[in-house]
Amino acid sequence: MMSLHGIMREGKMKHIFIINPVAGNGKYQIELEKSINSYFKGKEECYEIYATRGRGDSKYYVEEKCKENKPYIFYACGGDGTLHEVVNVACKYNHVSVGLIPCGSGNDFVKNFTSNDNFYNIDSQINGNIVTIDLIKIKDEYAVSVCNIGFDADVAFNMHKFKKIPLISGPGCYYLSVLYSLLKRLGKTLEIEFDDGYLIKDNFLLSVVANGTYYGGGYKCAPYAGINDGLLDVCLVKKVSRFKILNLIDKYKKGEHLINEAIKKICTYRKCRKVSIKSNLPINLCIDGESYVYNEIDLEIAESVVNFNIPKNSQICEQAVLEEMFNLAY
Numbered sequence: 611m612m613s614l615h616g617i618m619r620e621g622k623m624k625h626i627f628i629i630n631p632v633a634g635n636g637k638y639q640i641e642l643e644k645s646i647n648s649y650f651k652g653k654e655e656c657y658e659i660y661a662t663r664g665r666g667d668s669k670y671y672v673e674e675k676c677k678e679n680k681p682y683i684f685y686a687c688g689g690d691g692t693l694h695e696v697v698n699v700a701c702k703y704n705h706v707s708v709g710l711i712p713c714g715s716g717n718d719f720v721k722n723f724t725s726n727d728n729f730y731n732i733d734s735q736i737n738g739n740i741v742t743i744d745l746i747k748i749k750d751e752y753a754v755s756v757c758n759i760g761f762d763a764d765v766a767f768n769m770h771k772f773k774k775i776p777l778i779s780g781p782g783c784y785y786l787s788v789l790y791s792l793l794k795r796l797g798k799t800l801e802i803e804f805d806d807g808y809l810i811k812d813n814f815l816l817s818v819v820a821n822g823t824y825y826g827g828g829y830k831c832a833p834y835a836g837i838n839d840g841l842l843d844v845c846l847v848k849k850v851s852r853f854k855i856l857n858l859i860d861k862y863k864k865g866e867h868l869i870n871e872a873i874k875k876i877c878t879y880r881k882c883r884k885v886s887i888k889s890n891l892p893i894n895l896c897i898d899g900e901s902y903v904y905n906e907i908d909l910e911i912a913e914s915v916v917n918f919n920i921p922k923n924s925q926i927c928e929q930a931v932l933e934e935m936f937n938l939a940y
Contacts, residue, residue, distance in 0.1 A: 623681050624656040625736065628668050628696060630688030631661050633714045642687060642711065649732040668692055672699040676706055683707045683919055685735065689714020690755060694898040697745065697916055698752050707740050707917035716827035716899075719755050722837050725924040734921035741926070742914035743837045746821050748907060753897045756825035756832070757909060759887065760798055760816040760847075761855075764791045767894040767901045797849035798893055804844070805884040815855070816847040816862070819885060819909045823865075823927070825899075830865030834879075838926060840913045844885055846878040884910040 627646055631639050643659060650657045662668045672684055676699060684700055686693040686708065693710055700708045712720045712729055720726050728734040746753040765787045772783040772790075797813040818825070820832035820843040832843040847867065850858055858873060867873045888906040895902045920926070 623683050624658065625650075625685065626658045626660065626675065626682050627685045627687050627711070628671065628692065629659060629661050630668070630692040630713065633688035633692060634717075635715070638713045639687065642713065645732055649736070655736070662688070662692070666695065668695040669699050672696055676700065676703045679705060681705055683709055685709040685711050685919075687711040687713050690716055690719050690898055691900065693719055694754055694900070697754050701745060701752055701912070701916045704917075707919055709735055709738065709919035709921075711735065716825075718824040718827065719822055721824045721828070722822045722835075722927055723920065723924050724927055725921075728921035728924040731921065734923060735919065738919045738921040738924075740917050740919050741838065743916050743918045743926075744821055744840060745912040745915055746819060746842060747910050747912040748895075748897060751897055751902075752912060752915075753821060755820070755822040755898055756896075757819045757898075758817065758825065758831070758896045759800070759893050760814055761791060761796060762816060762826055762829075763894040763896040763901070764794070766896050766899060792852060792855075796852065796855075798889060799891075800893075801888040802844075802846065803886045803888075804880060804882045806882065808880070810846070810878060812846075813849040814846050815849045815858075816845070817887070818845045819843075819887075820845065821911075829863045831862065832879075833865040833868060834881075836926070838914070840911060841881045841883060842885060842909065842911050844878075844880050844882060848876040850876065884908065 629639050629643065646657065646659060660671055675682055684696050684706060686696040691714070697708055700706050710720060710729060720729050746757055748757060765784070768787045768790050769783045772778055772786045778786070797815055798817065799813050800817060801809070801811045803809045818831045820835045822837050823832050823835045824830055832845055835843040847858070847862070861867050861870050861873050867877050868879055886906070886908050892903050892905055895904055895907060
C-alpha cells in the first residue's frame with residue numbers, strides 16, 4: 611500500500627470530519643460545516659461529515675470506518691474528549707491518520723503546536739503534513755495529553771454532583787466542585803516508582819503524567835513535554851495548606867512552578883518511559899479529562915503510534931531548548 615504521504619500527494623485520501631455538535635456549547639460547528647462544504651465544492655477530493663450522537667459514538671463510527679481498510683483521515687471536530695475517542699481507535703490502524711479542528715471549551719492539545727489559527731483553516735488542514743506522535747498507555751486506554759491525580763482530578767470527578775442542579779451552567783458546576791473539593795481532605799499519599807528505579811513516597815496535592823504540555827483549559831503543567839519525544843513528563847507537587855493553594859495554582863497554570871524559587875522546592879519533575887503509581891486508597895485518575903478510579907496503575911509511553919495531520923505552516927512546539935536552559939534531568 612502507498613504511504614500516507616504519497617496518498618495525500620495524489621489526492622486519494624478521503625477526508626472525514628467528525629463533528630461533536632455539543633462541544634464548546636456548539637458555537638462553532640454550524641460555521642465549520644459550511645466552511646467544509648464550501649471548500650470541497652467543485653473539487654475532486656472525497657469527503658464526509660459525520661455528527662456524533664453522544665458519548666462514545668465517535669469511537670464506534672471510527673472503528674467501523676477503519677475496518678473498511680481504506681486510507682482515511684479523521685478530523686476530530688470537537689474538544690479534547692472527541693480527539694481522545696478518535697485517537698483511541700485510530701492508533702490501532704496504520705492506514706488511517708487523525709487531524710484536529712478544535713471546537714471545545716478547553717482545546718488543550720492544540721496548544722502543543724505553533725500557529726494555532728491554521729487548525730481552523732480547511733485549506734491548511736487538507737494540505738497539512740502527517741507525522742507520528744506519542745500517546746500514554748494506561749491498561750487498554752490511551753491518553754493523548756495528560757493523566758492526573760490529586761486536587762484537580764477530584765474537582766473533575768465531583769462535578770457530576772452539581773450538573774443536575776437547575777440553572778447551574780458548566781462553569782458554575784466547576785466552581786462549586788472546586789469549593790466542595792477544597793472542603794474535603796487534600797493531598798494523596800502516593801508511592802511512585804520510575805523506570806530507572808527512583809522511588810518517591812509523599813503526600814501530593816497534584817500529580818501529573820504528561821505527553822503534552824497543557825491540560826484543564828490552559829494549565830501549563832508540563833512545560834517541557836514533547837508529544838513526539840518518546841518520553842513521559844512527570845510533575846509532582848507536594849501538599850500545601852489551603853491558604854497557599856491559590857498562589858500556587860496561579861503559578862502552576864502559567865507554567866512557572868519549575869522556575870519560581872518559592873514553589874519549585876515542592877515540585878519534582880522527571881522524564882521517563884514508564885512510571886508506576888500506588889495508593890492505599892482508591893484514587894481518581896483523570897485521563898484526558900475523563901475520570902477513572904484505581905488503587906495502582908502503570909503508565910508508559912507508546913511511541914510514534916498515531917499518524918497525526920499538522921496543518922500547513924504549523925509545527926510541533928520545540929521544547930528541547932527550554933529543557934537545556936533549565937538543566938532538567940531526564
